[in-house]
Amino acid sequence: AQSVSQHNHHVILSEAASLELGCNYSYGGTVNLFWYVQYPGQHLQLLLKYFSGDPLVKGIKGFEAEFIKSKFSFNLRKPSVQWSDTAEYFCAVKTGGSYIPTFGRGTSLIVHP
Amino acid sequence: GAVVSQHPSRVICKSGTSVKIECRSLDFQATTMFWYRQFPKQSLMLMATSNEGSKATYEQGVEKDKFLINHASLTLSTLTVTSAHPEDSSFYICSASGDRGKANYGYTFGSGTRLTVV
Numbered sequence: 001a002q003s004v005s006q007h008n009h010h011v012i013l014s015e016a017a018s019l020e021l022g023c024n025y026s027y028g029g030t031v032n033l034f035w036y037v038q039y040p041g042q043h044l045q046l047l048l049k050y051f052s053g054d055p056l057v058k059g060i061k062g063f064e065a066e067f068i069k070s071k072f073s074f075n076l077r078k079p080s081v082q083w084s085d086t087a088e089y090f091c092a093v094k095t096g097g098s099y100i101p102t103f104g105r106g107t108s109l110i111v112h113p
Numbered sequence: 114g115a116v117v118s119q120h121p122s123r124v125i126c127k128s129g130t131s132v133k134i135e136c137r138s139l140d141f142q143a144t145t146m147f148w149y150r151q152f153p154k155q156s157l158m159l160m161a162t163s164n165e166g167s168k169a170t171y172e173q174g175v176e177k178d179k180f181l182i183n184h185a186s187l188t189l190s191t192l193t194v195t196s197a198h199p200e201d202s203s204f205y206i207c208s209a210s211g212d213r214g215k216a217n218y219g220y221t222f223g224s225g226t227r228l229t230v231v
Contacts, residue, residue: 043224044206090157100147105156
């Protein structure tokens with residue numbers, strides 16, 4: 001079975017700092033990759049997704065993620081974070097044989113103004 | 114876009130009582146609903162998958178008699194935690210899909226329910 005690892009459990013940054021959240025998965029076949037964000041008191045929202053094509057995916061709110069197949073990674077990045085980016089971020093992977101994604105444990109991001 | 118409404122957002126109940134959580138798709142027909150549970154500092158764990166009109170498929174280790182799932186219509190699925198105990202306190206979240214996971218690939222999520230059993 002596939003697994004998804006998010007190595008950064010807690011990240012604390014100051015505004016304008018750059019962000020990179022790691023996501024690694026353990027599956028050798030075709031994957032669909034997702035990043036979700038959950039703002040305090042709100043529901044999960046899709047930030048971006050990758051299915052095929054350009055491995056550099058642009059999402060909402062200035063986020064992007066790069067799929068590196070050789071590293072089984074799909075790291076999330078943002079060049080300059082804002083206080084409003086404070087949230088929980090989840091990476092998820094769906095394999096070709098399943099229509100249910102597997103989630104990572106999440107990364108809590110706190111951005112200080 | 115697709116919207117999923119989940120109620121209640123927070124509930125506190127006494128040990129031994131039952132709690133029902135509703136998940137509604139507001140603007141699309143959800144042929145498949147997923148119920149997840151999130152423990153603090155852990156990932157979302159899939160509890161069960163329900164297809165409209167069919168019995169839910171539970172993940173290993175999830176007690177089907179304790180977590181009753183009903184998906185009687187294309188827009189409503191309910192999760193009932195029966196005889197709740199403090200260890201059932203958690204964050205429960207549903208997600209819905211319109212075409213067996215292919216409609217939007219984004220799996221529209223409800224807003225979640227924080228259950229506290231005292």
